[in-house]
Amino acid sequence: MADATHIFPVDFLWGTATAAHQVEGDNTNNDWYAWEQKGGGRVFEDQVSGKACKWWSGHAEKDIKRMADLNTNAHRLSIEWSRIEPEPGQWNHDAIDRYRAILTAMRDAGVQPMVTLHHFTNPIWVAEQGGWLNPEISTLFQRFVQKAVAEMADLCDVWCTINEPSVYAAKGFYDGSWPPGQANLGHYFQVMHNMAEAHAAAYHAIHELRPQARVGMAHHMVYWKPLRSANPLDRTVTHLLDGMFNGLFLDVIATGQWRPIIGKKGEIPQAKGTLDWIGLNYYQRWDAAFKLNALKALGITYSARPGAPKGPQSWGEFYPEGLLELIKRLHRQFNKPIYITENGVPDETDTIRPGFLLEHLQQVWKAIMHSIPVKGYYFWSLVDNFEWAEGLDPRYRFGLYGVDFKTQKRTLRNSGKLYKEIAKTNAISSDMARRYAPEVVERMFPGKVSPR
Numbered sequence: 520m521a522d523a524t525h526i527f528p529v530d531f532l533w534g535t536a537t538a539a540h541q542v543e544g545d546n547t548n549n550d551w552y553a554w555e556q557k558g559g560g561r562v563f564e565d566q567v568s569g570k571a572c573k574w575w576s577g578h579a580e581k582d583i584k585r586m587a588d589l590n591t592n593a594h595r596l597s598i599e600w601s602r603i604e605p606e607p608g609q610w611n612h613d614a615i616d617r618y619r620a621i622l623t624a625m626r627d628a629g630v631q632p633m634v635t636l637h638h639f640t641n642p643i644w645v646a647e648q649g650g651w652l653n654p655e656i657s658t659l660f661q662r663f664v665q666k667a668v669a670e671m672a673d674l675c676d677v678w679c680t681i682n683e684p685s686v687y688a689a690k691g692f693y694d695g696s697w698p699p700g701q702a703n704l705g706h707y708f709q710v711m712h713n714m715a716e717a718h719a720a721a722y723h724a725i726h727e728l729r730p731q732a733r734v735g736m737a738h739h740m741v742y743w744k745p746l747r748s749a750n751p752l753d754r755t756v757t758h759l760l761d762g763m764f765n766g767l768f769l770d771v772i773a774t775g776q777w778r779p780i781i782g783k784k785g786e787i788p789q790a791k792g793t794l795d796w797i798g799l800n801y802y803q804r805w806d807a808a809f810k811l812n813a814l815k816a817l818g819i820t821y822s823a824r825p826g827a828p829k830g831p832q833s834w835g836e837f838y839p840e841g842l843l844e845l846i847k848r849l850h851r852q853f854n855k856p857i858y859i860t861e862n863g864v865p866d867e868t869d870t871i872r873p874g875f876l877l878e879h880l881q882q883v884w885k886a887i888m889h890s891i892p893v894k895g896y897y898f899w900s901l902v903d904n905f906e907w908a909e910g911l912d913p914r915y916r917f918g919l920y921g922v923d924f925k926t927q928k929r930t931l932r933n934s935g936k937l938y939k940e941i942a943k944t945n946a947i948s949s950d951m952a953r954r955y956a957p958e959v960v961e962r963m964f965p966g967k968v969s970p971r
């Protein structure tokens with residue numbers, strides 16, 4: 520008998536999430552493909568996405584069966600711009616048909632799709648025209664969105680315009696570890712600005728075609744804290760990072776005001792109010808500190824708290840409480856339905872994942888108990904996949920199913936078995952914690968669990 524059970528609302532969406540380039544394979548016409556071909560350590564051990572999880576050549580349907588096996592009723596996937604519009608203004612109808620087949624398979628399996636229209640990759644022709652620095656980019660993106668939505672709207676009601684603008688802008692234009700490999704803070708802000716315009720253009724274009732569609736975007740938020748809470752410099756650095764990374768994009772959607780810390784302030788009035796729902800991608804906490812020896816980066820440093828549970832390399836701290844704090848913040852700012860559009864953990868051995876899942880879901884449940892409308896949770900990820908610059912590095916395996924990339928064999932991890940129980944019972948419980956992650960029992964259900 521469970522000592523405590525947290526029950527979720529009856530219509531709660533239990534989902535998983537993936538992105539086109541990370542699972543499809545044979546994506547050879549986008550800027551990530553070109554980046555992988557360059558080698559030079561851009562991707563871990565110069566690996567390439569190659570066949571990835573072979574979704575394009577048939578495995579999508581097999582993995583959709585797995586979604587149903589897990590009792591999940593939702594999935595967030597992305598569609599690849601470079602497949603649908605391989606050359607400017609030219610449409611590939613075979614690619615559209617393939618996506619229609621994938622979406623149909625999901626619906627037949629009782630899995631409600633959420634389609635993301637931009638998840639980090641761009642057609643090579645877009646990159647050649649200046650990519651997200653091109654002042655015309657929102658017009659180009661809007662044309663693609665209009666076509667894609669017109670062709671697929673009968674199969675999908677929930678659209679996610681752009682995945683994680685601040686991650687995309689930071690990696691591609693500030694730390695330079697992703698294409699186009701630039702390190703220019705001014706460009707970071709320019710890309711964020713252009714993505715806000717593109718998001719707004721997509722929002723309006725989708726609603727023109729489908730007034731009843733529900734349109735939002737997936738925003739990555741880090742739970743930032745000052746390393747030394749009373750230190751004014753650490754507090755300033757934290758404020759800066761939070762503003763640039765978490766706050767800026769949300770602010771322009773909430774107000775129509777464009778207020779970067781660097782560059783010209785202004786307005787994007789058409790962005791105001793362009794969310795029917797907001798998606799939160801949450802992975803980690805970082806503690807920020809000012810350090811003299813980091814003057815090149817304006818003294819800004821951040822890291823996991825010493826001694827805290829953390830991911831590989833500079834991944835940051837696992838901090839479930841941060842999820843509730845960020846949900847509350849989004850609720851205060853927007854008062855719209857919230858989806859957790861990504862949450863997950865790099866953990867090949869599945870040692871941490873079951874407990875991670877339970878502890879984060881407990882925070883989601885608490886938010887719902889505070890009457891915050893969190894409508895669904897999309898775990899990152901269904902299957903191990905191509906993890907961008909980390910490639911297929913075994914330290915960066917995110918799947919509920921492990922994937923052997925030589926044979927394409929999937930193996931259900933313990934966390935997958937747990938998620939299957941959660942989705943089936945629409946609940947998390949101390950009994951599940953005892954069976955799957957004894958290490959979190961006392962933290963999650965203090966004093967409530969009877970001895971075995």
Ligand code: BGC
Binds near residue numbers: 683686
């Ligand atoms: C991205 C995913 C990525 C995941 C894990 C998110 O920021 O949207 O594409 O695989 O994090 O790193």
